[in-house]
Amino acid sequence: MSGTLENTRAADATADAVQVVVGRNGRPKIAVFDSGFGGLTVLRSIVALVPNASYLYFGDSARLPYGNKSRETVARYTVEAAQFLEKCGAEILVIGCNTASSLALYDVKSAVEIPVVGVIEPGADHAAELSRHREAIVIATENTVASHAYQRALARRGFATYEKACPLLVPLVEEGWTDHPVTEQIARIYVIEALRSAPPNTDVMVLGCTHYPLLRGLLRRVVPQRIEFVDPADSTAQVVASMVSGSTPQQTQGRRLSGTPEQGCPDGEPAFRFFTTDSVEKFMRMVPIFLGRAVERVERVELEGKA
Amino acid sequence: MSGTLENTRAADATADAVQVVVGRNGRPKIAVFDSGFGGLTVLRSIVALVPNASYLYFGDSARLPYGNKSRETVARYTVEAAQFLEKCGAEILVIGCNTASSLALYDVKSAVEIPVVGVIEPGADHAAELSRHREAIVIATENTVASHAYQRALARRGFATYEKACPLLVPLVEEGWTDHPVTEQIARIYVIEALRSAPPNTDVMVLGCTHYPLLRGLLRRVVPQRIEFVDPADSTAQVVASMVSGSTPQQTQGRRLSGTPEQGCPDGEPAFRFFTTDSVEKFMRMVPIFLGRAVERVERVELEGKA
Numbered sequence: 001m002s003g004t005l006e007n008t009r010a011a012d013a014t015a016d017a018v019q020v021v022v023g024r025n026g027r028p029k030i031a032v033f034d035s036g037f038g039g040l041t042v043l044r045s046i047v048a049l050v051p052n053a054s055y056l057y058f059g060d061s062a063r064l065p066y067g068n069k070s071r072e073t074v075a076r077y078t079v080e081a082a083q084f085l086e087k088c089g090a091e092i093l094v095i096g097c098n099t100a101s102s103l104a105l106y107d108v109k110s111a112v113e114i115p116v117v118g119v120i121e122p123g124a125d126h127a128a129e130l131s132r133h134r135e136a137i138v139i140a141t142e143n144t145v146a147s148h149a150y151q152r153a154l155a156r157r158g159f160a161t162y163e164k165a166c167p168l169l170v171p172l173v174e175e176g177w178t179d180h181p182v183t184e185q186i187a188r189i190y191v192i193e194a195l196r197s198a199p200p201n202t203d204v205m206v207l208g209c210t211h212y213p214l215l216r217g218l219l220r221r222v223v224p225q226r227i228e229f230v231d232p233a234d235s236t237a238q239v240v241a242s243m244v245s246g247s248t249p250q251q252t253q254g255r256r257l258s259g260t261p262e263q264g265c266p267d268g269e270p271a272f273r274f275f276t277t278d279s280v281e282k283f284m285r286m287v288p289i290f291l292g293r294a295v296e297r298v299e300r301v302e303l304e305g306k307a
Numbered sequence: 308m309s310g311t312l313e314n315t316r317a318a319d320a321t322a323d324a325v326q327v328v329v330g331r332n333g334r335p336k337i338a339v340f341d342s343g344f345g346g347l348t349v350l351r352s353i354v355a356l357v358p359n360a361s362y363l364y365f366g367d368s369a370r371l372p373y374g375n376k377s378r379e380t381v382a383r384y385t386v387e388a389a390q391f392l393e394k395c396g397a398e399i400l401v402i403g404c405n406t407a408s409s410l411a412l413y414d415v416k417s418a419v420e421i422p423v424v425g426v427i428e429p430g431a432d433h434a435a436e437l438s439r440h441r442e443a444i445v446i447a448t449e450n451t452v453a454s455h456a457y458q459r460a461l462a463r464r465g466f467a468t469y470e471k472a473c474p475l476l477v478p479l480v481e482e483g484w485t486d487h488p489v490t491e492q493i494a495r496i497y498v499i500e501a502l503r504s505a506p507p508n509t510d511v512m513v514l515g516c517t518h519y520p521l522l523r524g525l526l527r528r529v530v531p532q533r534i535e536f537v538d539p540a541d542s543t544a545q546v547v548a549s550m551v552s553g554s555t556p557q558q559t560q561g562r563r564l565s566g567t568p569e570q571g572c573p574d575g576e577p578a579f580r581f582f583t584t585d586s587v588e589k590f591m592r593m594v595p596i597f598l599g600r601a602v603e604r605v606e607r608v609e610l611e612g613k614a
Binding site: 068170182186 | 369375376474475479481482489493586
């Protein structure tokens with residue numbers, strides 16, 4: 001199925017994905033790619049639904065941010081990482097990065113043999129399921145807002161969308177201040193500004209940055225109750241779960257990740273390998289913030305086109 | 308003088324620099340390089356001391372941040388920009404970027420014919436002038452702290468130094484919240500943490516990130532009065548002024564920058580050209596935050612080794 005390049009960019013990753021079932025012959029091997037740490041929230045959401053799997057996570061931190069790079073550069077970087085993950089035995093590849101999902105999805109589909117799922121189309125599908133009024137706010141980084149990736153995906157589903165850049169939220173999450181009063185004040189300022197410019201009947205808010213699910217509790221306190229959240233990480237996890245044979249949703253929070261592949265991993269438990277192109281130390285410091293648990297081992301990888 | 312590679316990295320950019328006098332035959336042409344916008348505070352400090360000059364500013368925003376890249380990559384990027392500025396007629400080059408000053412100063416000196424001044428050594432010299440106890444705090448970005456560039460420069464002057472990473476301050480400045488109550492709360496948290504770990508007789512705080520001079524007023528409210536600030540942008544400006552024939556300190560705030568070179572620029576007024584490798588719009592939005600005045604024109608440049 002992959003290798004088939006869709007005719008239009010409006011083509012839907014989800015439609016592609018659900019026809020594929022992996023893991024029939026044992027534990028599926030699921031890879032998540034991101035330019036940095038944010039994709040770890042996507043990994044977390046998938047693990048919650050598909051615990052009995054082997055996971056590969058690739059954070060291309062040495063070359064982040066992708067958001068200020070050209071389409072060609074983002075595609076080249078993402079394809080390199082995708083091919084690396086395919087060589088590591090990945091059976092499904094999730095592009096857990098908004099910029100790469102928006103700019104590189106079709107290049108990656110052409111470059112690898114395994115199914116590829118981005119985060120934007122599942123998020124937009126979920127928004128369309130939840131919304132009665134087809135009016136939405138998207139909160140995201142400055143670069144994701146400038147790309148208008150969610151706005152376009154939602155427009156194809158009949159939405160009027162207001163996009164609000166919230167540049168302070170990523171560094172606040174990476175500082176670990178996910179439930180800090182300062183973060184709540186800043187989120188409140190952003191939300192008030194967004195509501196002032198948003199369509200009047202807005203009833204969904206898309207968390208258009210992979211860091212934001214960690215602020216969901218805090219955001220619930222500052223966003224009016226009439227507005228439901230769409231977390232594309234969760235939406236993407238649903239798509240992946242539908243592709244995996246015999247998966248049953250269940251919680252796997254609070255356990256310590258092994259950080260090494262299958263060896264000795266009990267059935268029903270996830271196994272993990274983490275790769276980064278940058279500092280292993282920073283990665284190990286970030287993982288607990290994003291996954292809610294520590295990791296024992298992170299492998300450093302050098303890719304060709306070093307930034 | 309440039310082209311002479313010093314024997315040790317401890318060699319002092321300042322000692323080099325003061326032997327050179329430019330601008331004897333008219334307005335000097337002074338270039339400031341940075342990986343992004345922060346170097347604009349260095350430009351501002353130099354303009355305040357040397358108003359009767361032509362300025363070139365180069366912000367390599369498409370390839371920032373430099374802080375997570377290898378020494379070789381940072382040197383290659385900085386040399387490219389330095390050679391570009393030399394071709395534009397620069398007579399002095401200021402590396403207004405902590406990472407590039409730390410990693411690329413000697414490569415740049417070998418690669419261009421004009422004198423080159425970094426920000427770290429002038430900042431450390433200034434700290435040594437101010438401090439009685441030779442105990443310092445450096446506040447900086449995570450990457451500058453990890454490089455220990457200021458710690459090493461200060462150690463050569465007999466200092467015990469505590470370095471505190473303050474990752475939220477750059478995005479707060481770029482959001483324009485330079486005098487916002489939220490920024491003050493965050494700065495207070497960082498300062499309290501730093502004071503807890505700093506040497507007991509600390510009497511100087513180095514503003515080790517080019518964004519921080521914009522928070523100087525706010526920081527003065529949260530840092531104990533016994534601690535004096537060292538702003539390497541100001542220290543570097545003093546070094547540049549000493550290299551320029553007939554310069555007299557004077558304020559030039561509040562005027563509108565021409566954004567075009569000499570043509571029609573009255574004597575005694577600075578003229579400017581701004582170059583960026585990334586979005587011209589973002590650059591034009593950032594300039595007023597950093598320089599305190601608007602700019603009419605920013606030129607986009609493509610360099611070879613695109614990130």
